[in-house]
Amino acid sequence: RRVALCPSASSAMAHPATAAGDHGGHTLETLPDEMLERICHHLEFEGLASLEQASVRMQLLVRRAENVWNRLSHRHFGPRSLGSGEGEDDTHNLGEMLGRLSTDGGLQELARRSIRDICTGEESPPPLSALGGRLNYLQLLHTRRMLETQIRIVEADISNLGYDVDAVVVPSNERLEDPGFGALHAVYKQAGAELPAWIESYWHHSGRAFLEPGEVIVSPSFGSLRAKWIFHAVGINWWFFGAHASGRGEEERKIRAQARLTKAVFDKAAERGAISIAIPGLSTGARRFPPYLVSTIIMGAAKEAVLRSGGQLQVHCVSYGPVQMHRSFQSALSRTLSPLLDE
Numbered sequence: 001r002r003v004a005l006c007p008s009a010s011s012a013m014a015h016p017a018t019a020a021g022d023h024g025g026h027t028l029e030t031l032p033d034e035m036l037e038r039i040c041h042h043l044e045f046e047g048l049a050s051l052e053q054a055s056v057r058m059q060l061l062v063r064r065a066e067n068v069w070n071r072l073s074h075r076h077f078g079p080r081s082l083g084s085g086e087g088e089d090d091t092h093n094l095g096e097m098l099g100r101l102s103t104d105g106g107l108q109e110l111a112r113r114s115i116r117d118i119c120t121g122e123e124s125p126p127p128l129s130a131l132g133g134r135l136n137y138l139q140l141l142h143t144r145r146m147l148e149t150q151i152r153i154v155e156a157d158i159s160n161l162g163y164d165v166d167a168v169v170v171p172s173n174e175r176l177e178d179p180g181f182g183a184l185h186a187v188y189k190q191a192g193a194e195l196p197a198w199i200e201s202y203w204h205h206s207g208r209a210f211l212e213p214g215e216v217i218v219s220p221s222f223g224s225l226r227a228k229w230i231f232h233a234v235g236i237n238w239w240f241f242g243a244h245a246s247g248r249g250e251e252e253r254k255i256r257a258q259a260r261l262t263k264a265v266f267d268k269a270a271e272r273g274a275i276s277i278a279i280p281g282l283s284t285g286a287r288r289f290p291p292y293l294v295s296t297i298i299m300g301a302a303k304e305a306v307l308r309s310g311g312q313l314q315v316h317c318v319s320y321g322p323v324q325m326h327r328s329f330q331s332a333l334s335r336t337l338s339p340l341l342d343e
């Protein structure tokens with residue numbers, strides 16, 4: 001709104017180094033002193049130097065956001081760009097993209113890219129018309145509504161959801177032991193003595209003594225658990241014995257491992273024909289994986305799985321206990337849906 005008070009400033013902010021006339025505006029140097037004072041006052045800058053610095057930063061952000069939008073637009077609407085004048089109604093996501101690009105800090109984008117890379121070639125996006133236009137808009141809107149319906153965020157004890165699901169995912173440990181606390185302990189209590197007996201039989205027949213971080217095994221459901229299967233998922237350690245792995249390369253390795261673990265969960269659900277699955281924030285408890293990264297990965301994997309199922313799979317993202325995932329899940333779902341057009 002402040003930029004709009006000084007129409008000449010809009011061009012100056014977006015194109016600080018261009019010559020007058022190219023965009024119907026002026027460079028900062030050619031503006032009258034009175035106009036510069038008004039711009040600095042309205043934008044709360046101390047002077048011309050700070051305004052120029054801000055305009056350069058804004059230009060870089062706009063260019064980055066244009067690149068993001070143009071790639072998205074090319075995928076969903078055919079070749080066109082923000083500067084083409086086409087599809088002006090479709091650019092309402094640009095502001096949100098700008099905000100995300102400036103605040104993500106890199107790790108969330110890395111988490112999104114990790115799950116996207118792992119699922120490359122497997123996603124079944126809605127077929128979009130080469131002609132673009134309203135048909136594509138309606139198809140993307142339908143996809144958004146489907147995902148909003150099929151991906152739910154619930155605040156509940158995963159061992160006692162109060163309704164039936166095909167699969168319950170529990171954050172397990174390498175030896176599948178009852179730790180005496182947390183979600184796994186609650187599942188053991190609900191399952192009764194049959195679950196430990198099954199686990200003992202599994203170790204005997206597999207010849208193994210422990211699982212590796214990132215592994216998922218499936219057992220039948222037992223006791224009063226309202227599910228067909230229990231998915232035992234061994235999480236990834238973000239912190240290990242109080243020490244955080246240093247370096248961006250180590251963080252990227254852990255994020256990709258968490259993405260592979262999450263994808264494995266949904267792959268096993270698809271193998272068994274499950275149409276509903278309850279999944280908590282894997283690795284966020286004692287393993288200390290940041291909730292905002294885990295929720296980003298889960299929502300990305302859930303979107304891919306729902307699309308591959310043709311909208312049949314229902315995903316329940318469960319928040320409960322000391323690590324409150326509800327807000328992280330909501331934020332991640334909003335980001336997942338943001339490229340899909342709203343009404």
